[in-house]
Amino acid sequence: MTNPTTASGPARSPKEIVEASLKRRYAAERRFRLLGASGVVLGLSFVLILFVSIISEGYTAFFQSYVELPVAFEAEAIDPNGTLRDGVLDETEVARQLRAVNFRKLARDALRAEFPQVTGRTERRNLDALLSPGAPLQLRRMVTDDPSVIGTEQSVRLLVDDDVDMFMKGRSTPIVRSQGAGTLKLEGRMGERGDEVRIEGSDSALLPILEQARQRLNDVADELERQQGLARSDRDLRATQLERSDLLAEQADEFAREIARNERDIERLETRIQALREEATGSDELVLSADAPSFLLRINDGLIKLVALEADRARGKVLVPPASEAPAESGTWHIIELTTPEDARRLSDQQLAWVLQLQHDGLLSKRFNLLFFSNGTSREPELAGIGGAVVGSFYTLVLTLLFSFPIAVGAALYLEEFAPKNRITDLIEVNINNLAAVPSIVFGLLGLAVFINFFGVPRSTPLVAAMVLTLMTLPTIIIASRAALKSVPPSIREAALGVGASPLQTRMHHVLPLALPGMMTGTIIGMAQALGESAPLLMIGMIAFIVDVPQGFTDAATVLPVQIFLWADSPERGFVERTSAAIMVLLAFLILMNLTAVLLRRRFERRW
Amino acid sequence: MSPTLLLFVVLAAMALAYHLGRKRAIRVVGGVSQINRLHSLPAYYGYYAALWAGLPALLLLLFWIGLQEQILTALTVAELPPEVTADLSEGRLSLLISDIRSVATGNISSGEISPEVAAAAEHYHRLEGIADLALWGLIAALVLAGTAWGWQHAKPSFRARNRVESIMMLVLILFSSIAILTTLGIVLSVLFESIRFFQKVPWTEFLFGTKWSPQIALRAEQVGASGAFGAIPLFTGTLLISFIAMLLAVPIGLLSAVYLAEYAPRKVRSWAKPVLEILAGIPTVVYGFFAALTVAPFLRGFGESVGLDIASQSALAAGLVMGIMIIPFVSSLSEDVINSVPQAMRDGSYALGATQSETIRRVIFPAALPGIVGGVLLAVSRAIGETMIVVMAAGLAANLTANPLESVTTVTVQIVTLLTGDQEFDSAKTLAAFALGLTLFVVTLILNVIALHIVRKYREQYD
Amino acid sequence: MNASAEAIAAKPSTVTADKLGQDQSTATTVGEITSANPRMRCREVNVWYDDNHAIKDVSLDIGQNEVISMIGPSGCGKSTFLRCLNRMNDTISTARVEGSIQLDDQEIQDKSIDVVPLRARVGMVFQKPNPFPKSIYENIAYGPRIHGLTNSRAELDELVETSLQRAGLWKEVKDRLDASGTSLSGGQQQRLCIARTLSVSPEVILMDEPCSALDPIATAIIEELIDELRAQYTIAIVTHSMQQAARVSQRTAYFHLGDLVEVGTTDDIFNQPQHKLTEDYITGRFG
Incomplete structure (x- = not known):
């Protein structure tokens, strides 16, 4: 046969050699095939990841939040001479006259009417911030299109600010709602916003909240530690860059400044983490500060922010005054946890309380976002x-x-x-x-x-x-x-x-x-x-x-x-x-x- | 809009000239029944008249639009009092000119209007009026003359079709030469500005310098006021990101090409291929967003959890996403190449008792290698020239490093940054972008020429 | 892969049945299909490309150490039949093969039979020389390498040399084993492909019109080679050249439109064909 004689061992025929090698070769075949398939699968999964990531971020933009409010189109404010209603003006004149009208006030008044107890200047500004700068334009367009609305009160869906919109879409903070068990009694003045109230619960009614809060404090601390780690990464990277000799003086200065800033961040985070951990492990009253998740108590149609917590009592601050001071039975109150800490959010607890209240009253709604397709770009x-x-x-x-x-x-x-x-x-x-x-x-x-x-x-x-x-x-x-x-x-x-x-x-x-x-x-x-x-x-x-x-x-x-x-x-x-x-x-x-x-x-x- | 209006006027005149030419051709031979006495179909006499009526006028219009502003500006500047223009740098002058223009067009200019500027604007405006009038007059004359010429030629002996066809052929040749003109335009535009740049900054410093900081200081006393233009960190950054991209794209692209070409059942192939091609059709800005929004934070978080320092704009994130972008490119090029390996090669291998993977690895792959290399080179050229992903996901600071976890910047990022900020006319900073553009063009050109040559030779081998 | 499938699938339709008359049915084969010392035994083999019935009930033996040639007009199915013998038709997704084909009493059509060792035993040489785009040495060494036939470089060198010698190519290429296989002339390339086939020590060699792309001198060399190889191997050769069949083979089978019309000793087929179709073909009435 053609098989060359081998020095050692009995010569095997090519047929035997081939057959002996089959197992190994087919294993290689399977591995190679799998490798090829995995290339395709990887490629396809990149398509999938890309699309999922884009769509999951983007689909909400096709809906926009509106707040439905009764707006009084006061005749004296908009059309003191009645010329608009008479229809004697041409387009440019209408536009000129309407430009002088303070539609922003109209929109704001409509929102303020929902919360008559809001009086302070800062507070009012915070409330106004819930409306989009586009809301006055909506009103103006309504008047331009149909002057007969002047002097009437119309229910109008006004654009809300993007922060409110984000909250409505769940992109601002996670919200955890938990039904309360046990009776809660309220004590103290609570007619006004900002009033301090004491809350007494029966049978450790607040214990689950307390445990939840401690858990959350640890979560927040974990998150801060993650941020601290990232700041450390940045600092170390910059430090290695700074060590290189090929930097210009100005670049070196820049790096040094950034490193110093990172150091400050790391330190600041450290103290906060310490404080959070301490609070989380403490056995007595749990004090909730602005860097902890917020716990709002919805009770008797009002909203109270919990400031300090124990198993059977708590202290709170009134955000939206409750309708009555009567004790709330088991099941009639619940806790709304806003997981992102207040100081990491763009809307304060108070603002969110108003939003929650508007939502509770069924005034906030999401509708198809036509503006997204018709408008040009904007800073808002x-x-x-x-x-x-x-x-x-x-x-x-x-x-x-x-x-x-x-x-x-x-x-x-x-x-x-x-x-x-x-x-x-x-x-x-x-x-x-x-x-x-x-x-x-x-x-x-x-x-x-x-x-x-x-x-x-x-x-x-x-x-x-x-x-x-x-x-x-x-x-x-x-x-x-x-x-x-x-x-x-x-x-x-x-x-x-x-x-x-x-x-x-x-x-x-x-x-x-x-x-x-x-x-x-x-x-x-x-x-x-x-x-x-x-x-x-x-x-x-x-x-x-x-x-x-x-x-x-x-x-x-x-x-x-x-x-x-x-x-x-x-x-x-x-x-x-x-x-x-x-x-x-x-x-x-x-x-x-x-x-x-x-x-x-x-x-x-x-x-x- | 005067030019648009003129354009339509000329087009209408062309239609009219067509009609006239055609009518006359029929009339000269004595009616429709006699048209076989004409050398060409009557329509060709119409086309001939229309072309003569329209083409010269259109060409004039094109040149006029292109040059009017230049000429008027030059005339206006020449009229400016010498004491105004005497000590102006080029940049200042261009500011002044844009002031004059905006005053002339009635836009409110920035700052107060000096009497000289107002006068110049007045002058400019007047010139503009004259120019408009002249343009209308010239165009009308050209259209009329052209129509008359064409009309007069509508007679039986005139070889209208041949004439029209030679004009058409000229137009076609002109169209074909646009490709050359484009290349020429690219070369000239980047070359001229680059030469001016190299007058300010020596080319040795540009090509071999390791410090890049083109931000001209706003305050004179600031350190590094002159800027530093050593492009080495940009080159290494570009190469680093491209390398990461190829590291991801080449194996995955090749493997999927092999699988799709050799293994995939027809059904799988028929949907997997188009889906992969979706990746090729996605705009790069989308990849950039994906890199910045999803991949970079993920990598950073991942790095933090395993104790790696990863910058928020790491080369890794940009490179990986660029790799994803290039996968279908590599895959489809390689698949073409693999498919063009003759079946006889496979048969030869199978007939010896080789398994499929042995055939692919030891016969098809070596046979396809030149083509694959060509494809990969094209992909590299693409990675080097890719802009949006790096603009959105890579850093701005020139950082001479080979560490993919750090942030680097690239040639394209710098071009965009230098040309989209506040541009100072004629500053080294602006010109540097063109020098970078020249480098980019030359490098990608070389890669493309080599790659296309290899691919072409490869194709010829099996054709 | 698809292109070649189409090409092969299209072949049978190029000669239409009605041109030759439907009545000349050839349901049964004339002549002796069996061989005294059969190496391969085919019984009632049928092949379809999609709906195209390319091979119809062909039964034929291929004997030890004989050269059997298969002739017939183009599209008659002779190549298709040859490709069944080492299951090369597996590479064409539309092809379907039925019937029994045995190699040394072992059914090779059986799905459980592995094509890899089968093809190592039944080698094939193709119409167009198809050397791999590698060096001459690597072309020959490829087979032994994938099958692991040799244990050392020296053994491999020796095997390459013997294979090239058997194919009569050694003298011409021994000084340039590193040159590319594609740099050889057509005839040399085809001998290289034969050497490549020999390198894995097959028992049967199938040749599919091995000389159709070659000039007469190269053809003569290959024909001589085939004659020499007969001593050790069993060879089945498809050819469109009747002279070649007459020169190299001991038995000849005549195929027509997927039917095996006649088979017999080469002398008989060429000198006294039994069937009208065979006679017409031999005498050049069509082809």
Whole structure:
């Protein structure tokens, strides 16, 4: 046999050797296959994680919280002369007169009417802060649209501030509600807000709360320890950077300052952690400070914040005065725990008590967020919408399509059908392939230097954006168009040329129509690329803060991806939600476009 | 909007010229029944007239729009009293010019308006009026002359179709050359500004310096007022993040390509491939948000829990997310390459009794390697040029380190930062962005040329 | 994979049945299908590509140390049949094989039979030379390596040398074993592929039109080689060249539209064909 003689052991036949190796080889086969599958699974799970993370953050932005309040449109305040109601004024005059009206007061008065006991200036300001700055605009629009509301009282759904909105959506603090067992007696004055009351419970009624509170204090301490750990990380990282010799003096100073700040943070956190742990383990009265979770007692239609706790008694501060001082039976009172400590929240306990009260009275509700789709951007999350950006994207895309499609089709037609094969066309070909892989930001530099600085095209406009995006998407569309032209069999050309059509007529009448679906597919993919692109647009001024919805191709505008970028930078919690929602809208558009391209390809796919 | 209006006027004139040319062609030969006496179909005489009526006018319009502002500004500046312009730096001058323009267009300018500026604005405004009038007049003349030319040529012996076709061909050639013009535009725009930058900062310092701090001090006495432009930390930062990205993307992309091309049942393939391609279609700004919102805090928290110091804008977070972005890119390129390995290779291996994985690892993979390398190089070029993810998730401070847990900055981040803040015209800071852009362009160009060459050679091998 | 499946699946339809007359049915095979010393035994083998019935009830023995050639017009199923013998049809997802194929009394169609050792025993050489894009040495060493046939580098060197020698390629390439396999000429490439097949010591070698892509001189060398190899191996060769069949084989089987029309000694088939179709083909009436 061919098996070379081996020095040691009896020679085995190849057949035996092969069979002996099978087990090992099949194990390797299974491992490899599993490895491959795990690659796909990992890739797919990244898609999943991305979508879940975006959608879970963003879906709430499609709803917005409103507070429904009766608003008195006082005639003297809005329309002292009655001219509005008579309808004698034209649009600009109406606008001028309404600009002078203090709608903000109207809105605030409506809210204050719900809490007549709020009197102090600071307190009132805190209450006013629950309303969005957009609420007065709503009222003004109501009057503009229908002057007959003047002099009447209307029930109006007013926009609430984004902080309230976040609370309503559970993104401000976790809320734990627990039913009370045992009777509670209230003692002390409690007609006013801020009054101190004593609460006596029967049969250790407050013991579960006490235990819950101690547990929470430990949780908070844990969380603070985590933050402390992060601060330590930062400090250590900066320290290692500081040790490097290649720093400029100013950078070194900066690092030193940051390190000092980290040190202060760590120390401050340390004392707080100590205090919390001590309080949590103490056996006597538990005192709840502002860095601990808040426990609100809902009793007799009022809200009392617990300040100190024991198993059977507690001290509290009235936030919303109860309707009566009668003892509350088991089951008629409950505890609302606001887990995030007051000083880590943007709304105080008092403000949340008002919100809870409004919620209790059924005045707060979430409704579909139309504003998000119609408004331009805003500094206020609850007023910020993608309307302006979507319109800007639309204008940009329309222009990009108008520019790029004819040019790309023309170029593809020439290069594929007419161009002689020489060094110049070779160069163009290599060039196009390379351009397709040039980083998009370089096109931004081109736009800035050539279009804006040299040709003076107005910056921040859909026009200049479209010019840049056209250059960027051209290679994609040209390559796809050439592939489409290539797939048209030569027999078609020969047939047309054979009946005496000119070369151009042949292409225009016969080849182009057949290649068109392929070209359109490529164009849609190019447009999808343009729609999602943002880097080059940053260079040409699309990051300006533009509130108005653009009206034309040369108005200052922004586009959806850039809007996302700008919002992603905003610190407010409300913008996180809106950024995610804007991403959802953008992705929906993109998936729609890609789907169209796929369907188009399927529909017109031709086998020759 | 005067240009838009003009555009529509010209387009309408073209339609009219078409109509006239066509009508006349039919008339000269004596009616529709006689049109076979014409050299070309009547429509071509119409096209010919329309092209002559429209093209020169459109070209003029294009140049006019492009150059009007430049010329008017130059004229206005020339008219400015010498004592105003004498001691102005270029930056000051451009401020002054934008002042003049905004006063001229009726926008309220910043600060008080000096009499000189007011006068210049007046002058500018007047020039603008004259220019508008001249434009309308010229365009009208061109349209009329063109129409007349085309109209006059509508006679049987004239080879209208051939003429129209040669004009069309010229247009097509023009369109094809836009790709070249774009490259030229890129090169020129970054090159000129870069040259000006290297006049201020020596290129050796830029390429080999290790300190990067372009923030020109606001106060003169501040340390480092001149800024430091050593780009080494940016290059290392870019490479570090790209390296992390490739570390994630190449194995996962390759493995999924192998699985999808060789193992996956048709059903799995038919849905897994499009879903993976979704990743490729997601805008990079979304990845950036994902990195900053989800991945970076997760990594930081994870690092804290195991005792690792991870910066909030670590290179790791940006790199990982960039890797996720590149997975489908690597995967689809590799899959194409793997699929283009001829079936005969597989048959040869199977016929020897190789298992599937042996065939893949020892035959298909080596055969596909050049193509895969080309694809990976393209992916690297993409990672280096990627902007949004790093802008949103990587840091700003130039940090010369190889530690992925620290924060680094990249070339693209610096370009964006330098050009989106308050721009000082002509400052080294602004120009530095273009020098970085040039570096970026050159590096990616080299990578692309190599990669495309390899891929092309590979394709030819099996075609 | 799909492309080749389509190509193979499309073949049987290129010669349409009605062109030759439906009445010339060939339900039973003319001649002696059995062999005195059979190595492989096929009974009532049927192959479908999707709904395309490519092989119909073919029964045939392949004897020890004989060269059997399979001829027939293109699309007659001869290649398909050959690919059944080491289950290469498994790589085509649309193919379905029924019937009994035995190697040394062992049923190879059985799902429990492992194709890996089977293919190590039944090697195959393809129509187009398909050397791996590796060095000449690595091309030969591939098989022994994956099967673990050798224990040391020296053994492997020796095995590579013997294989190349058997394939008659050793003298031509011994100085450039590191050169790429694809750098060889077509005929050398095909001998390289034969050497590659020999390197795993198969018992049966299947050759699918091994010379169709080669020039006459290279063809002559390969034919000579086949004749030499007969001493040690059992060889089944598919060819479209009747002269080649006549030159290299002892038995010949004639396939037509998926049917095995006639089988017999090569002399008989070429000199006194029994069946009308065989005669028509031999005499060049169609093909």
